[in-house]
Amino acid sequence: MAGGKLIVFSAPSGSGKTTIVQHLLKQERLNLEFSISATSREPRKGEIHGHDYYYINLKQFKQHIKDEDFLEWEEVYRDNFYGTLKTEIERIWANGKNVIFDIDVVGGLRIKKKFPKETLAVFVKPPSVDELKIRLKKRKTESEEKINMRIAKASVELATAPQFDFIIENIHLDVALKEAEDLVAGYINENHE
Ligand code: 5GP
Numbered sequence: 699m700a701g702g703k704l705i706v707f708s709a710p711s712g713s714g715k716t717t718i719v720q721h722l723l724k725q726e727r728l729n730l731e732f733s734i735s736a737t738s739r740e741p742r743k744g745e746i747h748g749h750d751y752y753y754i755n756l757k758q759f760k761q762h763i764k765d766e767d768f769l770e771w772e773e774v775y776r777d778n779f780y781g782t783l784k785t786e787i788e789r790i791w792a793n794g795k796n797v798i799f800d801i802d803v804v805g806g807l808r809i810k811k812k813f814p815k816e817t818l819a820v821f822v823k824p825p826s827v828d829e830l831k832i833r834l835k836k837r838k839t840e841s842e843e844k845i846n847m848r849i850a851k852a853s854v855e856l857a858t859a860p861q862f863d864f865i866i867e868n869i870h871l872d873v874a875l876k877e878a879e880d881l882v883a884g885y886i887n888e889n890h891e
Pocket residue numbers: 709710711735736739770771772774780781782800801802803804805806
């Protein structure tokens with residue numbers, strides 16, 4: 699596989715990384731395309747197959763693992779599998795675009811390890827775990843049990859932050875968005891010179 703750059707955004711659930719990634723995708727000068735992951739979790743209200751994720755069942759997911767179709771995959775939460783299909787990156791690179799990922803910390807670091815020269819790995823840090831809990835509750839997309847599961851995982855995820863190339867603290871969203879934009883633009887331009 700060869701082609702554009704890989705821009706990884708990883709963070710605990712509720713840190714705001716999806717908002718940042720969506721903002722970056724709107725910036726035409728960055729020439730980014732979203733890596734649509736495969737997942738075994740159910741679609742949330744408003745999510746679209748082939749846009750947010752490729753929603754597949756557990757059996758199909760396990761078959762892809764067996765066939766070595768994934769660049770990386772993780773059981774991010776119990777029975778909720780997520781993975782990046784190799785064909786997804788090939789598709790985006792063939793379009794002449796840079797790939798942007800919204801994936802968990804383990805997956806993000808795995809991509810960085812596989813493509814060290816092509817990858818910018820960014821960690822999005824929430825102000826605190828308490829704030830994370832407030833944001834997840836406000837979002838109303840998960841049950842109390844699932845929120846607790848995500849919070850429990852957050853401390854472990856926060857400990858991986860130093861392994862990333864860059865940490866963005868998402869305290870004020872507008873500042874974080876600008877910081878992310880400048881960072882990605884700088885990385886892409888630097889690598890074109
Ligand atoms: P959610 O269920 O909130 O959409 O995602 C849960 C977590 O899984 C998030 O941290 C998200 O970034 C991560 N995730 C999404 N796609 C992938 C993927 O392809 N691989 C890995 N390792 N994590 C992913």
